[in-house]
Amino acid sequence: MPGIVKHAAIIAWLLGVSFVVNGTPAFAEQPAIEEILSVLGMNKAQINELAQRQPIVYDLSEGRSDEIAAGIAWYLPVPLAKVAGQLRTDDPNLLDVDVTAHGILMTHGKADALSPVVLPSEEIEALLDAEPGGQFNLSSDEIENFRTLKRIVNDTPDEAIRDAIGQRYRAMLFDRFEAYRRDGTYAIAPYARDNNQSVKPSVELDQAANASVILARYAPALHKAWINYPATLPPRTNEVFQWVEKNVQNRPAFILRHHVNHDWNGGELVLTREFYASHSYNASQWVTGCLAYRDGTVVFQQVRSYADQLSGVATDVRHLIGRKLLKNKMLKSFERLCGVLRHCH
Template sequence: MLFNKLSIPVMLLTGSLCYLPVFAQEVPTPQQALQNFGIGAEQITQLEHGKIVGYEVSETSQEELAIGMAMILPVALPKIIDYIKRGNLTATESDLIASAPLANNADINSFKKFAFNDKQLDEAKAFLEAEPGDKFNLSKPEIDSLKSLQATLEDADDKTLLKAANQKYREILLQRLLAYRKSGLSGIAPYSRENGKTADPAMELRTDATISKAWAHYFPELQQAWLNYPTPLPPNSTEQFLWLNRMVEDRPTAILNHRVMVAGETGGIFISRQFYVGHSYNSSHVVAGGLPYKDGTLVFYSTCSSTDQVAGMGSGLKHSIGREQIKKEMIKRLQRLNKDMKRKASAVGQ
């Protein structure tokens, strides 16, 4: 399927960076960070004049789209951290239908607010009838379990079908969460595709975490724990699990997200992986952060997302279109952050 509007996550520090007191690891200087990202003197000048600049992020396969963006905000890092802590960034995400954190003892009730609604009945029915392919990201055992469920719903009315679809999806989300928490990347089941093929989000996420050399240089313990989860994270780390229901390509989709945050006065880093995505793309890996820069803050973030939609014939053109769409959304979010921070600073100064 050739996308007409590719919807790929470009989260910007959407978990609180401010839970943590200090860094245990060495923190790069802003100059080191700019050098690591290949941002030269001309772009630094643009940054210092309030422009948003891009930097190259390696793409490791035909299915991957990757891009990095940076800007300097004219406010101190603690104010940005406080802004994020209050959940202001998440509140601006127009494509978010619902979300909720997942506690250590999460069970089926943790997903009770995830649901297809009455207007999404066709989507719920399509889910119940899912086959191998890219319409839904499901493993072969999950598809087989749906076929077994279908046999019990042969004469069911729409209300019953909707209820059954919601309950089954919640069960799948819970099982995927438990498998990931138990075995990390190794616990992520592949998505079943046509002709016996599969998509492997575990391999994609492992590659993305391995190739992120810049942040790994300064946070090697965090990178190793991230790769080998559920190996314990460094003691100065805070993690969060949550589920989301987003509109992606005009369709609701379930997402399971694992985030790790480290922050202090000298800087902050945020890493996130979407280890299950209901459709349209396979996985997403985000690295974001902030460093004090002169009288403001250097903010940077990158996203690596994998989607079958940009592979195959015309891959180069598809990648170009996909990157441009991601870039526009990233710029929009950075501009929104900048505007909000200036507005808050102005209100305080009055």
């Protein structure tokens, strides 16, 4: 049981619930908020409780044994414009409190944009001996590249080895970003696992995109572009690519994100796709929305994340613990949001 709890804790802890919303002060010809919340998966009792300014965290259906999913919604007695003004940022630190470093990725910047990514000596040593398995999320080619580099730098000073591995690692991250930017989820290299097995984040993220009922019903053009990225995004949509670093189980975890903001008839839809994570989980997707409601604002988010540790023995227990930890994480993020706004209680 301790091992199950640890795996579930890593998964839930890494699900950095990040709320980045560009809002506008009105929502033209919107469906009833209650209808939208129902489509999100909330029942009538939860919707009624939400109107009492209580955060509602609920389960989502999961389509795979390696998936964990949950949703959250809350009513804030704050005007939409003010909420959106606080949340209108590309800085993942605002509510993703586990982030220790971050930056923006652009194709013309090359791997220099990742210069702050510095691996500690123990991670470098582990990379030099990397093998298929769960310690790192690496493709077979990436593992072979590090093995080749080890042979080349074997007789060089330690500092030169660290520099060479660091440069190769940053180049690997940038190569994954470029591949995704050019060809979407199709181009995400699988992670090599034991016994000649592999994990395909591309399949997991495609499943997450197709599972988004809210996008399919209320933003079909955005949904189609999201599934078929790099298809052209619809009008009034902006995108940014980010890298973030988190300290997870005393190890640095580097994550590549695709972040899309879409003007949703006066509200806002924000899509975040984590198309690479260096260890502990495979990939994740967040769908966040912000709408005017009564005298304030409703914000909701759905998270779907995928990890090998969720499958196998005691999978039901792993899922149960993981969902509970994820919901606690979401509630803490809500309290942080209220603290930023200073008008939630």
